[in-house]
Amino acid sequence: MNRAVFSILAIFALFAVVTMPQAVQASEGTVHPAQQSWHFDGFAGTYDRGALQRGYKIYREVCSACHSMKRVHFRNLEALGYDESQIKTIASGYNVIDGPNDEGDMYERPARPSDAFPSPFPNKNAAKFANGGAAPPDLSLITKARHDGPNYVFGLLTGYEEPPHGETLNDGQHWNKYFPGHKLAMAPPLSDDQVAYEDGMPQTVEQYARDVVQFLTWAADPYMEERKRTGLKTLIFLLVLAGVMYAVKRRIWADQH
Amino acid sequence: MTIANQELRTIMTAHTKDDENARRDFLQLTAGAMGVVGAACVATPLVNSLNPAKDTLALATIEVDVSDLKPGEAKTEMWQGKPVFIKHRTPKEIEEAEDVDVATLRDKQPDSARVQKPEWLVVIGVCTHLGCIPVGNKPTDAHGDYDGWFCPCHGSHYDTSGRVRKGPAPKNLAVPPYEFVSDTVIKIG
Amino acid sequence: MGSGERAEFKNPVIGWIDERLPLFTLMQKEYGVFPTPRNFNYFWNFGAIAMFMLVAMIVSGIVLAMHYTADTELAFDSVERIMRDVNSGWLIRYIHMNGASFFFVAVYIHIFRGMYYGSYKKPRELLWILGVLIFLLMMATAFIGYVLPWGQMSLWGATVITNLFSAIPWVGDSIVTLLWGGFSVDNPTLTRFFALHYLLPFVIFAVVFLHVWALHITGSNNPLGIEPKGPQDTLPFHPYYTMKDSFGLVLFVILYALFIFYAPDSLGHPDNYIPADPLVTPPHIVPEWYFLPFYAILRAITFNMNIYFLAGIAGLFTLLVEFVWREKPKMIAAPYALPILVASLFLAALGFIGDQYPTLGIPFTAAEDALVSAKLGGVLAMFGAIVLLLVLPWLDTHPIRSARFRPLFKWSFLLLFVVFVFLGYIGSQPADAAFGPVPLSLLGLLCTGYYYGFFLVILPFLSRFEKGRNLPKSIHEAVLGKGA
Numbered sequence: 051m052n053r054a055v056f057s058i059l060a061i062f063a064l065f066a067v068v069t070m071p072q073a074v075q076a077s078e079g080t081v082h083p084a085q086q087s088w089h090f091d092g093f094a095g096t097y098d099r100g101a102l103q104r105g106y107k108i109y110r111e112v113c114s115a116c117h118s119m120k121r122v123h124f125r126n127l128e129a130l131g132y133d134e135s136q137i138k139t140i141a142s143g144y145n146v147i148d149g150p151n152d153e154g155d156m157y158e159r160p161a162r163p164s165d166a167f168p169s170p171f172p173n174k175n176a177a178k179f180a181n182g183g184a185a186p187p188d189l190s191l192i193t194k195a196r197h198d199g200p201n202y203v204f205g206l207l208t209g210y211e212e213p214p215h216g217e218t219l220n221d222g223q224h225w226n227k228y229f230p231g232h233k234l235a236m237a238p239p240l241s242d243d244q245v246a247y248e249d250g251m252p253q254t255v256e257q258y259a260r261d262v263v264q265f266l267t268w269a270a271d272p273y274m275e276e277r278k279r280t281g282l283k284t285l286i287f288l289l290v291l292a293g294v295m296y297a298v299k300r301r302i303w304a305d306q307h
Numbered sequence: 308m309t310i311a312n313q314e315l316r317t318i319m320t321a322h323t324k325d326d327e328n329a330r331r332d333f334l335q336l337t338a339g340a341m342g343v344v345g346a347a348c349v350a351t352p353l354v355n356s357l358n359p360a361k362d363t364l365a366l367a368t369i370e371v372d373v374s375d376l377k378p379g380e381a382k383t384e385m386w387q388g389k390p391v392f393i394k395h396r397t398p399k400e401i402e403e404a405e406d407v408d409v410a411t412l413r414d415k416q417p418d419s420a421r422v423q424k425p426e427w428l429v430v431i432g433v434c435t436h437l438g439c440i441p442v443g444n445k446p447t448d449a450h451g452d453y454d455g456w457f458c459p460c461h462g463s464h465y466d467t468s469g470r471v472r473k474g475p476a477p478k479n480l481a482v483p484p485y486e487f488v489s490d491t492v493i494k495i496g
Numbered sequence: 497m498g499s500g501e502r503a504e505f506k507n508p509v510i511g512w513i514d515e516r517l518p519l520f521t522l523m524q525k526e527y528g529v530f531p532t533p534r535n536f537n538y539f540w541n542f543g544a545i546a547m548f549m550l551v552a553m554i555v556s557g558i559v560l561a562m563h564y565t566a567d568t569e570l571a572f573d574s575v576e577r578i579m580r581d582v583n584s585g586w587l588i589r590y591i592h593m594n595g596a597s598f599f600f601v602a603v604y605i606h607i608f609r610g611m612y613y614g615s616y617k618k619p620r621e622l623l624w625i626l627g628v629l630i631f632l633l634m635m636a637t638a639f640i641g642y643v644l645p646w647g648q649m650s651l652w653g654a655t656v657i658t659n660l661f662s663a664i665p666w667v668g669d670s671i672v673t674l675l676w677g678g679f680s681v682d683n684p685t686l687t688r689f690f691a692l693h694y695l696l697p698f699v700i701f702a703v704v705f706l707h708v709w710a711l712h713i714t715g716s717n718n719p720l721g722i723e724p725k726g727p728q729d730t731l732p733f734h735p736y737y738t739m740k741d742s743f744g745l746v747l748f749v750i751l752y753a754l755f756i757f758y759a760p761d762s763l764g765h766p767d768n769y770i771p772a773d774p775l776v777t778p779p780h781i782v783p784e785w786y787f788l789p790f791y792a793i794l795r796a797i798t799f800n801m802n803i804y805f806l807a808g809i810a811g812l813f814t815l816l817v818e819f820v821w822r823e824k825p826k827m828i829a830a831p832y833a834l835p836i837l838v839a840s841l842f843l844a845a846l847g848f849i850g851d852q853y854p855t856l857g858i859p860f861t862a863a864e865d866a867l868v869s870a871k872l873g874g875v876l877a878m879f880g881a882i883v884l885l886l887v888l889p890w891l892d893t894h895p896i897r898s899a900r901f902r903p904l905f906k907w908s909f910l911l912l913f914v915v916f917v918f919l920g921y922i923g924s925q926p927a928d929a930a931f932g933p934v935p936l937s938l939l940g941l942l943c944t945g946y947y948y949g950f951f952l953v954i955l956p957f958l959s960r961f962e963k964g965r966n967l968p969k970s971i972h973e974a975v976l977g978k979g980a
Binding site: 057058061062064065068069093121126187190191194195196197199230270272273277278280281282284285288289291292295296298299302303306 | 534749750751757760767770
């Protein structure tokens with residue numbers, strides 16, 4: 051039995067080593083963001099519904115002025131703990147373009163739960179034009195689309211500082227400790243007391259960043275909780291099966307050793 | 308060939324006999340059963356993924372504004388990939404629909420069982436014969452012998468209640484689940 | 497097959513079918529009682545595991561194909577729709593995505609096992625070659641599959657890899673245009689890649705069938721590398737190895753499941769979650785991990801090969817053939833060996849220096865006079881690394897198979913393993929990175945040199961000169977001896 055247990059432990063150890071956050075890509079101008087501890091971390095990590103709702107509020111009131119999230123639909127907000135009528139109300143606060151109607155014209159109508167979050171700009175060129183040539187990326191997948199995504203986005207949102215001595219910034223550039231190359235077109239988006247929280251959480255840049263990162267992580271990986279739950283069941287099943295298979299194998303080979 | 312055929316044959320016969328009194332003990336049965344359960348657990352999501360996806364289901368209900376329909380007019384809306392006919396019936400059409408001996412119909416349904424408000428008929432515009440789209444929504448269309456719809460594929464005639472009266476179709480035009488959200492807005496699905 | 501002995505079956509339906517089409521006899525013969533060496537260790541599980549992964553990839557892939565749209569405008573969205581809206585779509589995609597990695601894990605271990613225990617040697621040469629063909633087809637399939645989600649790495653990986661073909665003299669550019677179906681990697685490329693990605697796995701399946709067929713003609717090798725001499729050396733495949741393989745497979749699937757459920761994106765690259773943008777190149781293009789060693793070999797050749805360099809190489813190669821490969825030199829008498837060696841090294845060095853320092857103005861060393869450009873050299877080195885595998889049975893002709901009885905082979909092979917892993921690390925790093933004070937490009941060249949040296953020099957040399965340890969008389973005896 052020892053060998054079977056040993057192999058299984060070795061498998062878990064191997065997994066841990068391979069997936070350990072690697073300090074790679076030390077290319078020019080990149081500082082690795084500090085590792086935050088997140089509610090969604092680890093084998094049993096889940097999303098904190100309160101943080102998701104607060105994070106959504108930050109997105110709605112701050113980020114969505116420039117950043118689209120076109121892969122997220124209002125109906126998905128159910129995962130944040132809103133019920134159907136709340137979602138309908140939220141959706142109907144937005145107008146979306148639909149059509150063409152019978153006369154061939156596009157028209158505006160209030161959004162429905164089945165609609166995606168409306169984008170702030172009609173297309174990429176408009177987004178570029180309005181933002182000094184740098185189109186703000188869509189945020190639906192941002193934490194998956196960056197190395198060490200959640201920590202990176204948190205670092206970026208809290209990493210604005212004065213440029214070091216000898217560095218000059220052009221108009222519309224901002225010094226950010228964690229942005230590759232440091233010169234970032236996005237102005238510091240968050241400031242203390244900018245968004246009102248109803249649940250008494252501190253209204254600080256750090257808390258805002260922490261909440262919006264959790265919301266964005268959910269948006270990029272909405273099935274994380276289901277995935278980990280299914281994973282636990284699968285692993286338990288496989289571990290039992292491994293034990294049974296080991297016993298079967300031992301029994302069959304008993305007369306050959 | 309490292310083992311001569313002769314030897315292979317000897318082994319084969321030996322083990323075929325051995326198989327007959329093979330030990331099918333508890334452990335092996337457990338292993339086999341777990342293998343089957345595991346395979347089933349993998350197969351389920353694979354097959355279920357072929358069912359309608361969440362975005363498809365999200366569009367499973369639509370709301371239609373019918374305030375622009377005058378009596379006698381009809382329009383077509385797409386619902387779950389199928390056309391839905393919404394007809395604002397005139398008093399004459401309502402009378403025609405109600406004034407039928409239900410017993411003489413192929414698919415015996417009174418008009419009252421097919422409408423929520425007599426002036427509004429909502430039916431799925433798919434011929435119950437082989438799935439063609441009947442004509443009759445536009446004034447210029449053929450309406451068939453019963454002033455309703457006519458399926459050009461195989462000549463089924465539907466009346467002003469969408470019931471089949473003539474031709475090969477076996478059933479009346481289906482009525483989708485719907486409700487009046489307000490006097491002029493119908494939610495289908 | 498078909499003719500010959502048939503097994504007897506109690507079930508009349510099975511018997512009826514078997515009389516007309518002896519499928520069950522075939523199964524019984526090839527998987528039931530098939531005589532298998534009794535001394536396999538767990539490295540022999542990986543053939544069965546690779547087979548399982550192939551089936552898992554085909555099954556999950558067919559379901560994904562039902563939801564995927566091969567169009568540059570829609571491909572990324574359709575993959576995200578699978579991840580968000582299709583029922584259990586995220587699970588199926590993660591099974592497929594990580595499955596590619598785990599298929600390669602299994603196959604790499606399978607290949608290294610075959611090399612360590614000399615499974616490629618007579619009479620199993622064709623079995624080995626079919627295996628290398630499977631490996632090549634897998635690489636093609638995996639590369640094409642990585643393009644389908646149409647993220648940034650998909651587009652730019654496809655651009656870089658298809659551009660390799662432009663290194664072929666004269667016809668290269670035409671070939672690349674043909675591959676693309678346009679003037680860049682675009683919609684026609686994506687559509688044909690999808691068609692090929694659906695086709696190739698079935699080609700792999702067919703070659704796997706031949707591979708297994710060939711295996712069942714020669715029988716399996718084993719850790720001792722000596723042939724079974726009779727029934728006392730073998731066990732029926734079922735239940736002994738079916739159950740051992742199943743146990744090993746479950747362990748392997750545990751690791752696979754850990755990745756699917758707890759680190760599903762850790763083997764991929766974040767940039768592939770950014771939709772492809774033909775106007776923006778990612779700062780650091782890397783292939784998937786299983787290509788990294790070969791990618792490092794590709795990048796190791798950073799110099800042009802001019803006439804001097806190639807003449808030097810030709811001289812060295814002649815010496816290699818005469819004095820290492822051949823029992824007795826035929827063309828060059830021994831006294832001339834040393835002068836030829838010195839001259840060859842001088843020419844190679846002259847050519848290399850001339851290329852590295854063009855200001856010296858050595859005639860015929862300018863970049864445009866190069867016979868093999870750095871780009872073509874890299875491509876040749878990379879494909880050559882795989883061709884070496886194809887001809888391996890003729891490079892290593894030592895009569896002993898298993899590394900257990902060949903210490904010199906064993907250690908040089910284990911070093912090759914380390915070098916191969918290190919090449920993988922080099923491939924993952926930016927081209928200008930360094931390992932301490934040493935630039936990685938130099939280490940890449942040295943490692944590539946060892947890779948080639950192992951196959952072309954060490955193996956033929958050891959084939960002639962390594963004595964090896966005494967082989968046990970039989971598997972049976974060795975197994976009993978171990979137990980005592």
